[in-house]
Amino acid sequence: MAHSHSKTSKPAGPKSKTIGLLAQFDNQESLVAACERARDSGYQKFDAYSPFPVHGIDPAMGIRRTKLPFFVLAIGMTGCVIALIMQYYTNAVDWTKIFPGYAFYISGKPLELSPASIPVTFEVIILSSAFATFFGMWIFNQLPRFANPLHRIARFKRATNDRFFLMIEADDAKYDTNRTRQQFEEWGATAVEHVDEDLTDQEIPKFFKLAALVGLFLLLVPPVMIFRSYGGTNRHPRLHVVPDMDWQDKYKPQQVSPNIGTEKEPVYLYADDRAMRAPLNGTIARGDLQEDDRFFRGYEPGTLPPPAPKTADQSAAETFVSVRGPNAQDGAPAGQDPATGQYPGEPDWVDSFPAPFQVDEKTLARGQQRFEIYCSVCHGYDGNGNGRVNQRALALAATGQAQWTTAKSLHDPAVKVQPVGRIFDTISNGRNSMGPYRSQIPVEDRWAITLYVKALQETGIQPATGATPPQQ
Amino acid sequence: MHNTRPAQITSPLISLSTGRVKLVPIGLLVAAIGIGMAFFFGEAAGGYRRFSFAYLTSFSFLLSTSLGCLFFVIIQHLTKAAWGVTVRRIAEIFAMCLIPLALLFLPIVVPVILGRAELYPWNQAGWLEEGGPLFQMKLDYLSRNWFVIRWIAYFAIWAFFAWNFFGKSTKQDQTGDVGLTLKMQRSSTWMMIVFASTIVFASFDLEMSLSPLWFSTMFPVYFFAGGVLGGLAAITLTALLLQRSGRVTDEITVDQYHDLAKLMFGFTFFWGYIAFSQFLLIWYANIPEETFWYKFRFWDSAWGKASWALLIFHLLIPFLGLMARTVRRNKTYLLFASIYVLCIHWFDHFYIVMPQYGYGIEGDPIEGKAGFPFSWWIDFPCAIGMVGLYIALFGLIAGDRPLVPKQDPRLGESLNHVNP
Numbered sequence: 001m002a003h004s005h006s007k008t009s010k011p012a013g014p015k016s017k018t019i020g021l022l023a024q025f026d027n028q029e030s031l032v033a034a035c036e037r038a039r040d041s042g043y044q045k046f047d048a049y050s051p052f053p054v055h056g057i058d059p060a061m062g063i064r065r066t067k068l069p070f071f072v073l074a075i076g077m078t079g080c081v082i083a084l085i086m087q088y089y090t091n092a093v094d095w096t097k098i099f100p101g102y103a104f105y106i107s108g109k110p111l112e113l114s115p116a117s118i119p120v121t122f123e124v125i126i127l128s129s130a131f132a133t134f135f136g137m138w139i140f141n142q143l144p145r146f147a148n149p150l151h152r153i154a155r156f157k158r159a160t161n162d163r164f165f166l167m168i169e170a171d172d173a174k175y176d177t178n179r180t181r182q183q184f185e186e187w188g189a190t191a192v193e194h195v196d197e198d199l200t201d202q203e204i205p206k207f208f209k210l211a212a213l214v215g216l217f218l219l220l221v222p223p224v225m226i227f228r229s230y231g232g233t234n235r236h237p238r239l240h241v242v243p244d245m246d247w248q249d250k251y252k253p254q255q256v257s258p259n260i261g262t263e264k265e266p267v268y269l270y271a272d273d274r275a276m277r278a279p280l281n282g283t284i285a286r287g288d289l290q291e292d293d294r295f296f297r298g299y300e301p302g303t304l305p306p307p308a309p310k311t312a313d314q315s316a317a318e319t320f321v322s323v324r325g326p327n328a329q330d331g332a333p334a335g336q337d338p339a340t341g342q343y344p345g346e347p348d349w350v351d352s353f354p355a356p357f358q359v360d361e362k363t364l365a366r367g368q369q370r371f372e373i374y375c376s377v378c379h380g381y382d383g384n385g386n387g388r389v390n391q392r393a394l395a396l397a398a399t400g401q402a403q404w405t406t407a408k409s410l411h412d413p414a415v416k417v418q419p420v421g422r423i424f425d426t427i428s429n430g431r432n433s434m435g436p437y438r439s440q441i442p443v444e445d446r447w448a449i450t451l452y453v454k455a456l457q458e459t460g461i462q463p464a465t466g467a468t469p470p471q472q
Numbered sequence: 473m474h475n476t477r478p479a480q481i482t483s484p485l486i487s488l489s490t491g492r493v494k495l496v497p498i499g500l501l502v503a504a505i506g507i508g509m510a511f512f513f514g515e516a517a518g519g520y521r522r523f524s525f526a527y528l529t530s531f532s533f534l535l536s537t538s539l540g541c542l543f544f545v546i547i548q549h550l551t552k553a554a555w556g557v558t559v560r561r562i563a564e565i566f567a568m569c570l571i572p573l574a575l576l577f578l579p580i581v582v583p584v585i586l587g588r589a590e591l592y593p594w595n596q597a598g599w600l601e602e603g604g605p606l607f608q609m610k611l612d613y614l615s616r617n618w619f620v621i622r623w624i625a626y627f628a629i630w631a632f633f634a635w636n637f638f639g640k641s642t643k644q645d646q647t648g649d650v651g652l653t654l655k656m657q658r659s660s661t662w663m664m665i666v667f668a669s670t671i672v673f674a675s676f677d678l679e680m681s682l683s684p685l686w687f688s689t690m691f692p693v694y695f696f697a698g699g700v701l702g703g704l705a706a707i708t709l710t711a712l713l714l715q716r717s718g719r720v721t722d723e724i725t726v727d728q729y730h731d732l733a734k735l736m737f738g739f740t741f742f743w744g745y746i747a748f749s750q751f752l753l754i755w756y757a758n759i760p761e762e763t764f765w766y767k768f769r770f771w772d773s774a775w776g777k778a779s780w781a782l783l784i785f786h787l788l789i790p791f792l793g794l795m796a797r798t799v800r801r802n803k804t805y806l807l808f809a810s811i812y813v814l815c816i817h818w819f820d821h822f823y824i825v826m827p828q829y830g831y832g833i834e835g836d837p838i839e840g841k842a843g844f845p846f847s848w849w850i851d852f853p854c855a856i857g858m859v860g861l862y863i864a865l866f867g868l869i870a871g872d873r874p875l876v877p878k879q880d881p882r883l884g885e886s887l888n889h890v891n892p
Contacts, residue, residue, distance in 0.1 A: 115752050
């Protein structure tokens with residue numbers, strides 16, 4: 001019937017093959033009925049096509065349930081085993097000569113499989129199951145398929161719109177062109193058509209095979225390269241993938257000033273040859289304006305004596321030490337006033353804790369904690385100057401292996417009379433052989449330590465935990 | 473061709489009717505004998521403290537199961553689910569059991585009010601002598617009055633939710649008003665959020681505060697996962713038993729069982745996932761204030777075996793046992809599976825509650841009490857008695873009401889529900 005008008009129904013040449021017979025139905029009920037008849041007639045290889053999923057078509061066609069779940073289960077379990085082996089190998093095996101694992105103890109956890117292996121195993125099971133589901137679905141549906149002879153049939157296009165089709169394949173044992181056509185008409189088909197597959201150009205082009213061969217060969221290159229460089233050294237400079245990021249148009253600290261002359265006769269942009277510029281005089285970073293002398297430096301405002309004339313060496317050294325306290329030089333100034341603890345030539349130290357520092361249990365506890373971190377190593381927990389470093393240094397000094405000035409006892413009468421401002425200054429800027437702690441301990445914590453030192457002095461030489469706040 | 477079933481009830485019997493005449497007294501009798509035995513032998517074995525622990529185990533089992541059913545009802549409305557309409561009434565009735573469960577909570581809460589610390593060690597002065605700010609918060613949270621106020625709030629909220637769904641649904645049986653379904657859908661949104669909040673704090677209060685020094689933010693999810701699993705098993709088992717007695721035979725189809733079993737399967741694994749997550753984080757971080765809870769559950773020889781038993785019987789066996797489609801659609805198998813899941817869910821609560829009987833607040837063994845305390849004379853009759861009580865409550869609440877929401881607008885869709 002279709003011989004007259006369809007281009008696919010040209011007389012099949014020697015290079016074509018019969019695929020089967022396609023029948024068209026006008027509604028889903030007749031399609032389902034035809035499927036049932038085909039199933040009952042003993043056909044095995046046939047398929048139905050419809051614009052939408054038809055309820056109950058699977059039993060009507062006699063389709064068995066998919067085997068996909070078992071496939072997924074098998075692959076998932078394989079993933080489980082692989083994940084366990086992989087983790088065991090990488091974490092516990094380091095005796096193999098080549099590609100050893102990393103048998104490192106981390107947080108005291110066992111090297112072998114442990115509860116920590118379960119999340120990885122779980123994820124690998126999920127991943128392999130997902131892949132198995134996705135690709136298994138392709139395999140079971142014989143996908144991908146680049147062409148289907150049915151797409152050459154004009155009327156079949158309506159399978160995505162308003163027509164229903166049933167095709168019985170020629171491979172079916174029961175297939176017989178005439179009889180099957182007759183059956184289709186009995187079952188209510190509105191049209192029956194012969195489906196042929198064009199077998200010209202079935203051969204895969206030769207260059208495809210060649211390309212596949214070359215591709216397979218190229219796949220070997222990365223593993224060979226990895227193997228070759230394994231354990232070796234490389235004298236070539238490193239690869240710069242993003243040169244803009246590796247060489248940026250800017251100068252970094254400690255670099256030489258830009259050269260505006262020639263390579264032979266360099267002229268540097270800045271006279272000191274440095275690319276780095278010191279901030280303008282009086283420049284202060286945001287939030288660093290430390291105006292309050294009482295709080296930040298521990299003395300009454302305006303009592304800082306003018307600095308002594310400096311030697312040239314000192315001036316050069318201080319160029320890069322912008323904010324240095326007044327008493328950082330070694331050597332204690334002589335002539336302490338025994339009553340006030342003030343030293344001549346020093347500013348007027350504050351003798352009460354300046355606002356906004358609060359004297360209470362909380363700051364005292366903080367001071368104790370900081371003291372025990374920073375100070376107790378030399379001065380001892382109870383402040384008697386016999387910390388662990390002091391003990392060790394004295395032991396070394398006794399055998400001539402080190403030079404050491406004994407750490408000051410904080411209960412020394414000369415220290416006890418010192419105003420809090422001076423203790424604060426000592427912590428900030430250091431004194432004698434003690435170094436400055438200004439850069440390591442914030443201002444509030446330095447006052448807290450001062451408070452704790454005062455508390456220690458008040459309680460005398462006792463275990464540090466017994467200290468109480470001083471009476472203010 | 474697939475035939476569409478009309479949206480009408482075809483079973484000859486859709487209510488308990490005369491059945492409850494037997495169900496209620498037998499249930500109450502079993503309850504009286506079981507709980508009586510537990511009280512008597514518990515008193516002999518370890519005083520009221522022994523009975524309290526056995527009672528709390530079984531109470532937690534019933535409470536979490538009922539909460540699981542309430543969750544089932546709320547989520548059915550929240551998602552406008554049609555498949556579960558024919559089994560929703562069973563869940564509604566179990567959720568209604570939360571109201572009488574408030575009375576059954578009295579044996580636990582009254583000793584707390586009286587200041588006894590047999591069950592909850594935080595109910596005595598000086599239980600926490602030192603500790604950081606976190607422990608101070610615990611000290612503030614675990615106070616006697618605040619505990620009682622919280623429980624009143626929980627039960628009031630749950631009772632209101634359960635009554636809301638059950639009342640509207642049974643009213644719809646009479647009137648057929650579609651507006652009631654819309655109302656329930658709308659209220660299910662915020663109710664789900666409130667429900668989630670209450671279950672978090674209720675799980676802290678009910679079981680976690682037995683070890684008041686312990687920290688685990690995963691515990692409420694663990695409690696919830698187990699509860700929903702128990703709820704699903706209870707719904708499945710009840711539906712199967714009702715059908716065996718010739719009730720609602722046509723309405724609950726194999727496809728509903730299939731879906732319930734899928735959910736049971738899912739929540740089995742969710743429970744395992746959460747239980748393991750809780751364990752893994754604590755094991756890996758290895759911080760003393762967390763590890764002690766597991767320490768005596770693993771290092772005691774009997775509880776160590778119980779931990780492994782929980783892994784195997786609560787996770788691996790139900791996971792594999794509920795995986796296949798054929799078994800999910802087999803009613804005989806599901807009858808066995810749902811009983812099994814309920815038993816193991818009870819054991820889960822036993823595992824949470826009971827170790828605290830023999831181990832002190834910091835996980836140190838109590839002289840003569842440490843070990844695996846299961847007793848066929850105390851814990852077993854207590855569980856059976858409470859289940860008997862639960863069955864009696866089911867009978868009382870169900871009464872002569874239909875066991876299917878017979879005028880629900882989605883009934884037809886539910887009857888025609890097919891798993892592809």
